[in-house]
Amino acid sequence: MPDTLANRAAAAPLTIRMHAEDNVAIVANDGGLPPGSALPGGPVLRERVPQGHKVALVDLPAGAAVLRYGVPIGYAVQDIPAGSWVHERLLQMPAARGLDDLPMATRGAAPLPPLEGFTFEGYRNPDGSVGTRNLLAITQTVQCVAGVTAFAVQRIQAELLPQYPNVDGVVALEHGYGCGVAIDAPDAAIPIRTLRHISQNPNFGGEVMVVSLGCEKLQPERLFPSEGIPIQDRRGTGSAGPLAVPLLPGGEPRSGAGGVVCLQDEAHVGFMSMVDSILRQAEVHLKRLNARRRETVPASELVVGVQCGGSDAFSGVTANPAVGFCTDLLVRAGASVMFSETTEVRDGIAQLTARAATPEVAQALVREMAWYDDYLKRGGVDRSANTTPGNKKGGLSNIVEKAMGSIVKSGSAPIANVLSPGEKLSAKGLTYAATPASDFICGTLQLAAGMNLHVFTTGRGTPYGLAAVPVIKVATRSDLARRWHDLMDINAGTIADGQASIEDVGWALFRFMLDVASGRQKTWAERWKLHNQLVLFNPAPVT
Amino acid sequence: MPDTLANRAAAAPLTIRMHAEDNVAIVANDGGLPPGSALPGGPVLRERVPQGHKVALVDLPAGAAVLRYGVPIGYAVQDIPAGSWVHERLLQMPAARGLDDLPMATRGAAPLPPLEGFTFEGYRNPDGSVGTRNLLAITQTVQCVAGVTAFAVQRIQAELLPQYPNVDGVVALEHGYGCGVAIDAPDAAIPIRTLRHISQNPNFGGEVMVVSLGCEKLQPERLFPSEGIPIQDRRGTGSAGPLAVPLLPGGEPRSGAGGVVCLQDEAHVGFMSMVDSILRQAEVHLKRLNARRRETVPASELVVGVQCGGSDAFSGVTANPAVGFCTDLLVRAGASVMFSETTEVRDGIAQLTARAATPEVAQALVREMAWYDDYLKRGGVDRSANTTPGNKKGGLSNIVEKAMGSIVKSGSAPIANVLSPGEKLSAKGLTYAATPASDFICGTLQLAAGMNLHVFTTGRGTPYGLAAVPVIKVATRSDLARRWHDLMDINAGTIADGQASIEDVGWALFRFMLDVASGRQKTWAERWKLHNQLVLFNPAPVT
Ligand SMILES: [Ca+2]
Ligand SMILES: [Ca+2]
Ligand SMILES: [Ca+2]
């Protein structure tokens, strides 16, 4: 009888251990496991253990370090026999970690062995970067121009794009910044460089097209101070006066005549003259973009941003570890991988500084965490602002354990580099790109860093997507993958089901990434055109 | 010969005095006026005076108060004979104004005489408010759902709206808030109540429709804690657990079954099931909205938000004073008018507190200014963050004079009420609604306050518009009105040209407002569908 078989299959004890050194594992079965359950290759349960909660794999004497993700997440307050439920009352919590006396680059792990022979089909850019999509981006200096730009984008889609079939689409880089902001505040550098660097994302082919109002605080020269995009300006009343027309370092104007369309230009008479200016400028760029062709490039040209959102008890057990395994594959293949989400990893800082490749990298990690601690304090909150009420109920004993479940996305490679928010990435290997955990803000900052592929794990489910870069979504549970079958790209729930290993899913993700990067596959968010807003990280005041 | 005639017309001296007590006026002529020019009804110029700069109308002995907008903007440092250029070096600047020892409700002006008999055709709502448009608004609890909602809105527009011809459109209330934010921070109340109150804008007919993800920090119950919109919830994994289904105070569910569509609802299988849920819910609201009919209501039902953006030297001389005159008409007609832009009016605080109707109102003004001073200080800047380099060149001697040019939009009525950012307005008469000067943030907060009509003055020109409320744009100069003939609704430049008085333009604006409110006229931004983003004011940290 199928029902009975299914019930028996569901009842077969499933546990997940995250690291070879771990002395606890978590119970994967729906509804947990009853006393007497014989764990595969381990002890018999002495009591009921709820789903997502920890069981002792060996006898843990009082004072013993309880190891999960290969790190101590606490210390046994009494003898805990093998097969016991290791709930949070049996653990002495590590104190919230300050930023002094951290282990700095102490792990000294050997570099991972190289992984060769993997390639994808990408668009090689003049600056050496590689795009995975071929998009016309329209940079906006200020929210004021968003309505006119949106109107122009509709006409570009209807009238111009059909003539340029190699171009995948047009992306208006709309945002809420640019005026009514304290543009000289110490922290204003973050939103400004974020916008600058997003314009230079590899998927935009080095074509920088700008729509400006004219009187905004974020003048085009301020947005691109040294980039030298040509600015055709006839703003008689502009406070900035006639603008210089600097050239690119190579001496060649990147965008032809007039890389910037200024709506207040006195030559504009009537709304349609503004729209027509944008279309004319777009066509200059579309012609060049249309000539781009995919070519075979090594997997080392991937720049992958990983993050999680809508997390559940299995995020740190299935999807994030599978992403972590894939991160190692990418690092071994010579690619760039960024992990982020400062408020989520903050309490695992000691693991991060230990993993830093050099003391300088460890110092940079501390610098970013200290900056964020201070930023939260200025706003009257502390880092508990990130925790959720469901954490302990879901089996997470404390903040270190929670942070490790997020950090596990970063795999095991040494941390080779640290980026401040909005900075552009130039290094290979594993980078900590400091960003808030907010899905939209993290994604926006990873775009600015130059990612050409985005991996997003989710347990509760989110339809998150970006217009500029493909987003691969990984489900933590099979139930979510089933219900959201046309929104989730990869199901890591098979790990909890006992049907696949972390390595299996990590490899499947790696191969899928090469297919998506090559344009052979589209993500579900791309197929439905689900795009979240750019949300800038602006820690400075508005005015 | 027409050329000569035109030149002679252009050369006819034009000056503008803002207030009957003023002892200076400004020169309106392009290029300024040469020495020897005889001012209409005033002295002969002793020297060249640039456009937008001040001329002494009478002899000003050393130490005399120089009055503009009826207030002292400085003191003569030497004898200044009538007909002299009163440049900033001849004025002793008032010190930047602290918040102590202010005149509190000292002006004691008589209330303005009532103005009766003016009406418009509006949509009367169950709560007594009146809409000027008939829109379906879709509230979003978090940015995560924006892509799915945008997809659904396209289908609503294509499939449903044609069946409901009395509905003017559908507005997705997209924003960057809702998750990844310090939702318990002291300042988080501002973005949360802003979203809540925008959902209740009179143009949305009291129909509150919400799309939620499910796991976001801004749960629907938190967004509408006491409003009692029904929530149909089958989120088995939701941390909030099964939700209560509170009713409206009247006991009648406002939105039929399921005012909230939760994407993580376990009943949703596949992307289209989410879209279909949104469409089903939309139809419930569209049916009721379609039954709304315009009826004749008194002008006192207008709730007008005024602001300026892209200002120039004539903003405080033509457009803003004309708006100020119109503000008085509205107040006389019993309507609600909000003026805002804390960073722009901050240095005129003494004029505002003096004009307060009561000491309590004056105290509330001081409270809002003090809060903003502190907010800027936390971010490492001060209120000079608002000033622009072109101010002095344009003839503005100091920050008080600049502030008065913005405050003049508020007319002459006593300030009857003060709103904190994101609060909802319930008072008639003149209100100071504290907001940043940022056009998009100010507009978003005035929407939350309940405005049903928006007036926006601009000198440099901006295509600003909102999806929820008509925006009437007033140009400060005829040249802008000519070039942007299909973006500017009212030309106040005729005041500088000597062709119309401030009163003429103020009355024209008042009558145009009644036409726009009635739907007999559309604004240019409406015709082109130019919509700026909602940009929330979130002084709290993101996480
Ligand atoms: Ca996360
Ligand atoms: Ca989320
Ligand atoms: Ca995230």
Ligand SMILES: [Ca+2]
């Ligand atoms: Ca303004």
Ligand SMILES: [Ca+2]
């Ligand atoms: Ca403004």
